Amino acid sequence: MDLIPVITIGVAAVLTALLVIFSKNTVHSALWMVGNCFCIAVLFLLLNSQFIAILQVIVYAGAIMMFILYAIMMLNLRENGEPATKKSLFIFRMALLILFLICLTNLCIGFSPLALKGDMVTQNMDHFGEVNLIANYIFSEGLIPFELISVLLTAAVVGAVYLAKKE
Amino acid sequence: MIDYLIIPVIKLIVIFGVCLFFIAYTTWLERKVLGHFQLRLGPMRVGYHGLLQPIADGIKNFFKEEVIPENADKAVFLLAPIISISAAIILLAVIPFGKPITLFGKQITLYLANPSIGVLFILGFATLGAYGTILGGWSSGNKYGYMGGLRASAMIISYELSMAFSVIAIIMLSGSFSLVDMVNAQQNGIWNIIRQPVAFFVFFISGIAELNRIPFDMPEAESELCCGYNVEYSSMKFALFFLAEYTHLFVFASLVTTLFLGGWQGPALPGVVWFFIKTFAVIFICIWIRATIPRLRYDKVMKLEWKFMLPVAIANVIATGAVMALLG
Amino acid sequence: MEKSEIINVSKDRAEKGHYVKPILIGLGFTLKNFFSKPITLQYPDQKTKRSERWRGLHRLNVNENGELKCVACGLCAAICPSQAITVIPYEAEGQTRCPEKFVIDELRCIFCGFCQEVCPKEAIRLTQIYDYVAYNRESCIFDIQKLKNPDQFEFKG
Numbered sequence: 093m094d095l096i097p098v099i100t101i102g103v104a105a106v107l108t109a110l111l112v113i114f115s116k117n118t119v120h121s122a123l124w125m126v127g128n129c130f131c132i133a134v135l136f137l138l139l140n141s142q143f144i145a146i147l148q149v150i151v152y153a154g155a156i157m158m159f160i161l162y163a164i165m166m167l168n169l170r171e172n173g174e175p176a177t178k179k180s181l182f183i184f185r186m187a188l189l190i191l192f193l194i195c196l197t198n199l200c201i202g203f204s205p206l207a208l209k210g211d212m213v214t215q216n217m218d219h220f221g222e223v224n225l226i227a228n229y230i231f232s233e234g235l236i237p238f239e240l241i242s243v244l245l246t247a248a249v250v251g252a253v254y255l256a257k258k259e
Numbered sequence: 260m261i262d263y264l265i266i267p268v269i270k271l272i273v274i275f276g277v278c279l280f281f282i283a284y285t286t287w288l289e290r291k292v293l294g295h296f297q298l299r300l301g302p303m304r305v306g307y308h309g310l311l312q313p314i315a316d317g318i319k320n321f322f323k324e325e326v327i328p329e330n331a332d333k334a335v336f337l338l339a340p341i342i343s344i345s346a347a348i349i350l351l352a353v354i355p356f357g358k359p360i361t362l363f364g365k366q367i368t369l370y371l372a373n374p375s376i377g378v379l380f381i382l383g384f385a386t387l388g389a390y391g392t393i394l395g396g397w398s399s400g401n402k403y404g405y406m407g408g409l410r411a412s413a414m415i416i417s418y419e420l421s422m423a424f425s426v427i428a429i430i431m432l433s434g435s436f437s438l439v440d441m442v443n444a445q446q447n448g449i450w451n452i453i454r455q456p457v458a459f460f461v462f463f464i465s466g467i468a469e470l471n472r473i474p475f476d477m478p479e480a481e482s483e484l485c486c487g488y489n490v491e492y493s494s495m496k497f498a499l500f501f502l503a504e505y506t507h508l509f510v511f512a513s514l515v516t517t518l519f520l521g522g523w524q525g526p527a528l529p530g531v532v533w534f535f536i537k538t539f540a541v542i543f544i545c546i547w548i549r550a551t552i553p554r555l556r557y558d559k560v561m562k563l564e565w566k567f568m569l570p571v572a573i574a575n576v577i578a579t580g581a582v583m584a585l586l587g
Numbered sequence: 588m589e590k591s592e593i594i595n596v597s598k599d600r601a602e603k604g605h606y607v608k609p610i611l612i613g614l615g616f617t618l619k620n621f622f623s624k625p626i627t628l629q630y631p632d633q634k635t636k637r638s639e640r641w642r643g644l645h646r647l648n649v650n651e652n653g654e655l656k657c658v659a660c661g662l663c664a665a666i667c668p669s670q671a672i673t674v675i676p677y678e679a680e681g682q683t684r685c686p687e688k689f690v691i692d693e694l695r696c697i698f699c700g701f702c703q704e705v706c707p708k709e710a711i712r713l714t715q716i717y718d719y720v721a722y723n724r725e726s727c728i729f730d731i732q733k734l735k736n737p738d739q740f741e742f743k744g
Contacts, residue, residue: 146376147379223375298627303629
């Protein structure tokens, strides 16, 4: 029974992701991406992790896509015909795509609940995405990587500002 | 069966019906109160003191001509009002209107859902409502609409930050994201407005900015953009934008009530009555501000956010955390 | 404007961010307005008080027998600066002179009131009615029947 919504939303997520690539209009692409973020948020909800789902909506669908849309509108990108593509790169690209798919499959198998043992029993899965658990993890075991990532992001922001301000 | 299907459906119909009725009459209230602030009378001719005005407006909007501009991106043009109204109305689902009541031997909660992420739900979907504004402006194929959409996106991104930071202080005090828990945390009679005046101040101002109301109505500045993002919209599509705006106003007011004014709590009267009294008091203050302060210049709006509101909100979070750590 | 209604905000103060006090003053001012009586008049139901000398639509007065006082002397038509009045006299033996046709084009009229000043018989008078509306130009050309009873044209909402 639980599989039906998961599969439906999964198919929707894949479809919207494809539409992001194949839409000719940039704003339509961005819109489909918002839809994709939504589908993924719903998938998180189906996995009982409300917090991550709403973060997906706030951060990705809300803030980041808003930034992207803002940039698109600022640059006024309308339909300008197809960009020139080099046929010779086709094989290279396909190879890259297949490599990516192989990595993705490995990742899925490696991290799927079936392969994990120990903590990840059904009772814990139900509380998997709750705020308290995430907070406990981030501020105890994961404190150092978490802080390092924040430093990295700050560095990235400073670098971007520096590049933009260069006269 | 009765617990899982019938009661929620009845609750859904009652809550949305009552709220949409109140929202429709918020438009009447705004025009009436704004009129009195400007020594006018406001709507007077339809019904007693214009009480049937919202209904008349609705009927009129139904019979107006639908216009879709030639340059418009038709699919997005049609989608924008739908996004706007649905993202606004879904917010009503998590607002706690009152204490649980007992009817026919069953305990009934006066909210549709109490997710553990209530506040985040509202913040997230309130931002999504801005997509309606932005896409509506962009898809019209009109310069003014385009500028309005651009301004809307910049403003929503900015003011979302200080709004979220001011809410964090409240989350720290109540120890939960759930709106019901936040109301219960104010049970001792000390409302959060007393404990967190700075957060209230920041939340209120950023809220008015998020609502695109005067003095922050950048996306629809009449004198600069001749109504901005909704300039090409007509008929029911315009009415949906209008309704979404007032739904946002109502949700904002009830959020202020829940977070800072103790929600449904109050002496003597039942909780629901207190809730609506407080909500409409907040709406009245919003209209009062609209009647008084002129529109800020666009760069000053941004300056206010990034150079004043955001630092104040962050400092407030740090101070709250420090005090909580000191007091244990 | 009275002096108390002006709120001074100097440029320097606004630049420095000292706008809290002016905003509070403004909020107080609007709140005071909110509790004072609106100055609106509900137009078709209530009307503003007009001066007694107000000049509106024309009326042709009648005597106690119900006949027009007008003797069709043509003075009004002669003095009318916008030539809005047309008078054609009717003369018969043993009867006072009376107008056969008396037409005023209310669209041409400038409501100067010269006609009532020049009239020797006080036959033409300007009433207080100022809000006559019509769907076409023909209805604005008044003949004797309309001029006898202009009160029916007052707009009552």
